[in-house]
Amino acid sequence: MENLIKFFNSTVPLSEKVISLMAGMFVYDELKKGAYFVKTGEYAREIAFLETGIVRAFYVNNEGKEYNKTFFSAPSIIGSYASLISKQKNNVAQQALTDCKIWKASFHEIEKVSEGNFEIERLRRMIAENYFLSNEKKELEMAMLDADKRYLIMQEEYPGIELRIPQYHIASYLGISPTQLSRIRKTRSL
Amino acid sequence: MENLIKFFNSTVPLSEKVISLMAGMFVYDELKKGAYFVKTGEYAREIAFLETGIVRAFYVNNEGKEYNKTFFSAPSIIGSYASLISKQKNNVAQQALTDCKIWKASFHEIEKVSEGNFEIERLRRMIAENYFLSNEKKELEMAMLDADKRYLIMQEEYPGIELRIPQYHIASYLGISPTQLSRIRKTRSL
DNA sequence: AGCATTTCTTTACATATGTAAATGCGCAGC
DNA sequence: GCTGCGCATTTACATATGTAAAGAAATGCT
Numbered sequence: 001m002e003n004l005i006k007f008f009n010s011t012v013p014l015s016e017k018v019i020s021l022m023a024g025m026f027v028y029d030e031l032k033k034g035a036y037f038v039k040t041g042e043y044a045r046e047i048a049f050l051e052t053g054i055v056r057a058f059y060v061n062n063e064g065k066e067y068n069k070t071f072f073s074a075p076s077i078i079g080s081y082a083s084l085i086s087k088q089k090n091n092v093a094q095q096a097l098t099d100c101k102i103w104k105a106s107f108h109e110i111e112k113v114s115e116g117n118f119e120i121e122r123l124r125r126m127i128a129e130n131y132f133l134s135n136e137k138k139e140l141e142m143a144m145l146d147a148d149k150r151y152l153i154m155q156e157e158y159p160g161i162e163l164r165i166p167q168y169h170i171a172s173y174l175g176i177s178p179t180q181l182s183r184i185r186k187t188r189s190l
Numbered sequence: 191m192e193n194l195i196k197f198f199n200s201t202v203p204l205s206e207k208v209i210s211l212m213a214g215m216f217v218y219d220e221l222k223k224g225a226y227f228v229k230t231g232e233y234a235r236e237i238a239f240l241e242t243g244i245v246r247a248f249y250v251n252n253e254g255k256e257y258n259k260t261f262f263s264a265p266s267i268i269g270s271y272a273s274l275i276s277k278q279k280n281n282v283a284q285q286a287l288t289d290c291k292i293w294k295a296s297f298h299e300i301e302k303v304s305e306g307n308f309e310i311e312r313l314r315r316m317i318a319e320n321y322f323l324s325n326e327k328k329e330l331e332m333a334m335l336d337a338d339k340r341y342l343i344m345q346e347e348y349p350g351i352e353l354r355i356p357q358y359h360i361a362s363y364l365g366i367s368p369t370q371l372s373r374i375r376k377t378r379s380l
Numbered sequence: 381a382g383c384a385t386t387t388c389t390t391t392a393c394a395t396a397t398g399t400a401a402a403t404g405c406g407c408a409g410c
Numbered sequence: 411g412c413t414g415c416g417c418a419t420t421t422a423c424a425t426a427t428g429t430a431a432a433g434a435a436a437t438g439c440t
Contacts, residue, residue, distance in 0.1 A: 059330060059333065059334060060334075061333065061334040061335075062334065062335065067333055067334075082322070082323060085319045085322075091330060092330070116308070118308050121311050121315060122311055124315050125311060125312075125314050125318055128315055128318035129275045129318045132271070132272070132275075132322040132325065133272060133275070133276055135322065135326060135329070136272050136325060139329055140249060140281060140282070143249065143251065143257055143259075144249060144250075144251040144252060144257075145251075145252065146252065166416085166417065166418090167417070167418060168417080168418085175333075176397080176398090177397075177398055178417090178418075179397080179398070179418095179419080180396090180397060180398075181418095182419050182420075183397090185418095186419085186420090356386080356387060356388090357387070357388060367428055367429080368387090368388075368389090369388095369389080369427080369428070369430095370428075371388095372388065372389050372390075373389090375388095375389090376389080376390090382439105383439090384438085384439080384440105385436100385437080385438080386435105386437070386438090387434105387435080387436070388433105388434080388435070388436085389433085389435090390432085390433080390434090391430100391431090391432085391433100392429105392430090392431090392432105393428105393429085393430090394428085394430100395426105395427095395428085395429100396425105396427095396428095397424105397425095397426095398424085398425085398426095399424080399425100400421100400423090400424100401421085401422090402419105403419080403421095404419075404420090405417085405419090406415100406416095406417090406418100407414105407415095407416090407417105408414090408416105409412105409413090409414090410411105410414105
């Protein structure tokens with residue numbers, strides 16, 4: 001729980017009042033490796049603080065192929081933000097790639113509490129902006145750089161992740177086939 | 191100017207007070223076809239309401255090739271949102287594809303005015319969320335659908351745009367070469 | 381109206397990357 | 411210590427899509 005508060009405070013410093021409000025809303029839970037936090041087709045209701053573990057967000061294309069859109073490596077916030085704020089069905093599932101410890105909360109409750117609360121409203125604005133920026137960053141990287149550059153960036157962004165999850169998940173994140181990732185790793189190691 | 195207010199009101203209804211605050215901040219201007227509203231490498235300072243015309247947001251990859259990331263078709267808001275909120279150098283230039291009429295405002299002034307103003311804070315939160323959602327939507331479309339599906343969606347999203355800007359800009363938006371777009375159009379018309 | 385410029389289509393060709401399948405490697409469980 | 415299974419690598423091959431260039435069509439300017 002202290003980790004959660006530390007994490008929020010690193011975005012915007014929060015008042016005592018808001019912190020105690022928060023504290024009451026989050027409850028501890030666990031996700032076994034392979035378990036889903038959100039599935040596609042359902043309406044997301046919860047958000048969670050990922051205290052330990054790795055979660056992937058992925059979508060499935062036309063032909064049933066999976067693509068990893070994001071990794072969440074603790075400490076981080078998980079939950080289908082798009083579905084939560086749009087109130088639409090979720091398109092991007094989130095699944096634990098390792099056993100995870102999380103603190104979850106009802107998004108609806110958070111929304112209720114922020115009604116009329118300037119501080120939480122501002123926190124939500126900043127969270128929205130941060131999501132926007134990290135999405136944009138990833139999008140530009142995907143579009144402007146070739147796969148071996150993206151591979152490098154991925155390694156910086158998620159240090160050590162390659163030791164904890166299979167290679168094909170990385171390939172999927174980079175938008176290439178495992179075969180192609182193998183070729184890149186080969187040339188890189190020469 | 192009425193158009194601007196109508197446009198904002200369609201997102202969240204605004205109070206008289208906020209509307210008059212706004213009204214004072216936006217001034218009329220024009221963009222000639224080909225002119226830039228923001229360039230890459232500079233710090234964005236302004237936001238604008240696009241009253242008439244079409245603007246593209248595009249980035250340039252490794253090899254100097256341009257890719258159209260978004261079209262803004264009036265009525266719409268333009269300005270490098272990412273650069274404005276992150277205070278970082280801009281990566282995605284915005285250029286008029288037709289002559290445009292705009293109303294522009296200093297983003298810094300808007301920020302100042304929103305300090306402590308719950309209503310504007312909420313407006314900004316919702317704007318951030320909307321940007322996030324439309325980015326996410328485009329990203330998923332790009333990733334999950336093939337080019338001819340994306341072509342269809344593009345036509346729905348920007349009705350009539352094909353008559354107003356060259357085909358190669360559309361191709362660039364779809365992430366394919368003009369040659370390939372031609373092939374798609376050909377099979378589609380059979 | 382006629383010429384120049386821009387845009388679109390088509391052809392021919394090159395190539396990067398995916399798919400499929402075989403091989404190799406390493407860790408887990410017995 | 412052996413066996414089996416999941417994962418990574420490698421090979422061979424297919425193919426979608428890009429590049430380049432030429433020709434056709436459309437647009438616009440004087």
